[in-house]
Amino acid sequence: MDGSDEQEAAFYAIIDADGRIEPRDDMPEAYRRSLVRQIAQHAHSEIIGMQPEGNWISRAPSLRRKAILLAKVQDEAGHGLYLYAAAETLGVSRDELLDKLHTRRQKYSSIFNYPTLTWADVGAIGWLVDGAAITNQIPLTRCSYGPYARAMVRICKEESFHQRQGFEALLALTRGTPEQKAMAQDALNRWWYPSLAMFGPPDTEGGGAKRSTHTEQSMRWGIKRFSNDELRQRFVDMTVPQADVLGLRMPDPDLRWNDERGHYDFTPPDWDELFAVINGDGPCNAQRIEHRVSAHHEGQWVRDAASAYAAKRQRHLEGVA
Amino acid sequence: MRSGNANSGTRWADAELTARAQPLVEYTLRLADDALVLSQRLGEWITRAPELEEDVALANIALDLLGQARALLTYAGQTEGAGRDEDALAYLRDDREFRNVLLVEQPNGDFAVTMARQLVFAAYQYELYDRLRASADQTLAAVAAKAVKEVAYHREHAALWVRRLGDGTDESRLRMVAGLDAIRPFVDELFDTDDLISQLGAVAVDPADLREPWAAYVDAVLIDVGLELPDPDHTARGGRLGLHGEALGYLLAEMQHLHRSHPGASW
Ligand SMILES: [Fe+2]
Ligand SMILES: [Fe+2]
Numbered sequence: 146m147d148g149s150d151e152q153e154a155a156f157y158a159i160i161d162a163d164g165r166i167e168p169r170d171d172m173p174e175a176y177r178r179s180l181v182r183q184i185a186q187h188a189h190s191e192i193i194g195m196q197p198e199g200n201w202i203s204r205a206p207s208l209r210r211k212a213i214l215l216a217k218v219q220d221e222a223g224h225g226l227y228l229y230a231a232a233e234t235l236g237v238s239r240d241e242l243l244d245k246l247h248t249r250r251q252k253y254s255s256i257f258n259y260p261t262l263t264w265a266d267v268g269a270i271g272w273l274v275d276g277a278a279i280t281n282q283i284p285l286t287r288c289s290y291g292p293y294a295r296a297m298v299r300i301c302k303e304e305s306f307h308q309r310q311g312f313e314a315l316l317a318l319t320r321g322t323p324e325q326k327a328m329a330q331d332a333l334n335r336w337w338y339p340s341l342a343m344f345g346p347p348d349t350e351g352g353g354a355k356r357s358t359h360t361e362q363s364m365r366w367g368i369k370r371f372s373n374d375e376l377r378q379r380f381v382d383m384t385v386p387q388a389d390v391l392g393l394r395m396p397d398p399d400l401r402w403n404d405e406r407g408h409y410d411f412t413p414p415d416w417d418e419l420f421a422v423i424n425g426d427g428p429c430n431a432q433r434i435e436h437r438v439s440a441h442h443e444g445q446w447v448r449d450a451a452s453a454y455a456a457k458r459q460r461h462l463e464g465v466a
Numbered sequence: 467m468r469s470g471n472a473n474s475g476t477r478w479a480d481a482e483l484t485a486r487a488q489p490l491v492e493y494t495l496r497l498a499d500d501a502l503v504l505s506q507r508l509g510e511w512i513t514r515a516p517e518l519e520e521d522v523a524l525a526n527i528a529l530d531l532l533g534q535a536r537a538l539l540t541y542a543g544q545t546e547g548a549g550r551d552e553d554a555l556a557y558l559r560d561d562r563e564f565r566n567v568l569l570v571e572q573p574n575g576d577f578a579v580t581m582a583r584q585l586v587f588a589a590y591q592y593e594l595y596d597r598l599r600a601s602a603d604q605t606l607a608a609v610a611a612k613a614v615k616e617v618a619y620h621r622e623h624a625a626l627w628v629r630r631l632g633d634g635t636d637e638s639r640l641r642m643v644a645g646l647d648a649i650r651p652f653v654d655e656l657f658d659t660d661d662l663i664s665q666l667g668a669v670a671v672d673p674a675d676l677r678e679p680w681a682a683y684v685d686a687v688l689i690d691v692g693l694e695l696p697d698p699d700h701t702a703r704g705g706r707l708g709l710h711g712e713a714l715g716y717l718l719a720e721m722q723h724l725h726r727s728h729p730g731a732s733w
Binding site for chain 1: 577720
């Protein structure tokens with residue numbers, strides 16, 4: 146968009162009518178850049194998120210659970226593919242974005258910088274992390290950028306399936322032996338606060354003006370519909386009754402229903418820890434990137450072979466024609 | 467991996483006794499263990515594949531094989547009648563009781579080794595299931611009828627990559643040649659026949675009958691890019707009698723550890 150008033154007016158007319166911006170439409174450069182960053186970060190989270198769960202594929206305790214987990218990790222790879230494709234409609238290639246991930250110039254969700262120490266962590270990730278992802282992403286099915294919104298429709302369907310499966314895996318543990326139940330409680334203790342942190346910093350405190358400006362801008366553009374705190378509250382309200390069904394204790398002594406607000410009160414995560422993890426100081430940051438980069442490096446000769454082969458076939462076809 | 471020798475005398479009498487007593491169970495375990503062990507190996511690729519599309523494809527193939535293994539293990543347990551379900555058979559047998567061929571337990575190596583193994587095994591399994599559809603045993607016939615469609619895709623997937631690697635870059639060609647070399651010693655065992663097969667008659671497929679159509683497919687793929695399966699400098703066998711390589715013990719240790727740590731638990 147060259148910034149002409151007419152084009153800008155056309156863009157905001159679509160936004161204001163709750164319509165969809167499509168790749169061929171003019172859009173402000175700042176809108177495009179902001180979407181690229183958001184979609185890329187989302188895509189990176191899908192593929193980095195394969196690692197903590199992939200960690201348990203070889204050791205899943207029953208063949209049924211192994212099949213469910215394999216299918217789930219496969220879905221996450223598929224989500225990565227849809228999202229990189231959505232980003233490509235904005236004029237950036239998957240290679241460029243992967244390069245930014247590998248060189249830590251783009252981020253992914255910090256939740257995946259925690260380790261999966263026991264089998265119960267796989268259930269906890271499905272229940273809490275996919276649950277938080279759904280809470281974040283359902284509003285994005287109505288976001289203003291068409292390809293992103295459509296990718297989110299497909300992804301949300303699968304994420305809600307993952308969430309139910311995670312819950313069910315934990316239920317099997319809490320109804321099992323004392324050791325299994327303890328494993329489930331331990332997983333909840335470790336994953337609860339990191340899951341709350343998935344919604345980002347609080348809207349009002351500790352951040353200063355910069356964050357809220359960013360949020361306001363995203364809301365104006367229709368790529369964010371609810372504030373971080375609204376979404377976090379929604380997640381807590383949805384999850385607490387599910388913990389009761391599981392028979393697990395939330396690791397928060399101050400968590401209780403507030404009749405006046407019509408919501409649960411809860412202790413927010415430790416934001417200092419969150420920022421430390423975001424900035425590279427989590428238990429697995431280095432490991433996750435190192436794993437990704439080494440897979441990418443080791444695959445280079447394979448990708449090169451595939452392109453060389455395709456080029457040869459192309460030349461061959463042209464020669465014959 | 468050169469230790470396997472099917473003729474090493476009386477030590478394996480127990481396994482052979484079981485085989486004679488319940489030939490259908492034994493045969494079904496052969497089919498099941500091939501699928502289960504290869505699925506476990508392919509699962510190791512996930513998050514490490516050369517590109518995202520391959521994470522998806524290899525997970526897909528691993529899932530298909532796991533599905534086949536589960537149906538077959540369940541059937542083996544039912545036929546045996548000793549109350550063992552799919553998990554008891556997968557998690558509570560030791561490596562000496564596994565009946566898979568040595569090929570499927572081989573470590574993944576690089577992508578070329580894995581694709582060489584995939585081509586050889588999928589082409590074998592395709593011919594096998596294609597004939598097993600007509601088995602006198604209805605359950606095996608039904609499993610085969612479903613699985614043959616899946617395996618047709620596995621075979622195509624491997625053939626495509628073997629062509630790409632064989633006729634891609636100089637490096638990929640060298641690696642593809644090395645990949646074929648690496649798996650060659652484990653090929654012949656696929657086509658071994660024995661008393662169990664003749665005992666089962668129209669229930670089983672004779673592996674020896676698969677060699678010719680298998681070779682027609684594999685050779686066509688390789689010739690297309692100027693490759694061939696080398697003559698083996700040695701052959702290894704013994705998997706059907708539970709004589710495996712050292713690698714299988716580690717594969718099973720990893721797969722079975724959690725299940726065995728919680729005896730009697732359900733998941
Ligand atoms: Fe996902
Ligand atoms: Fe998911």
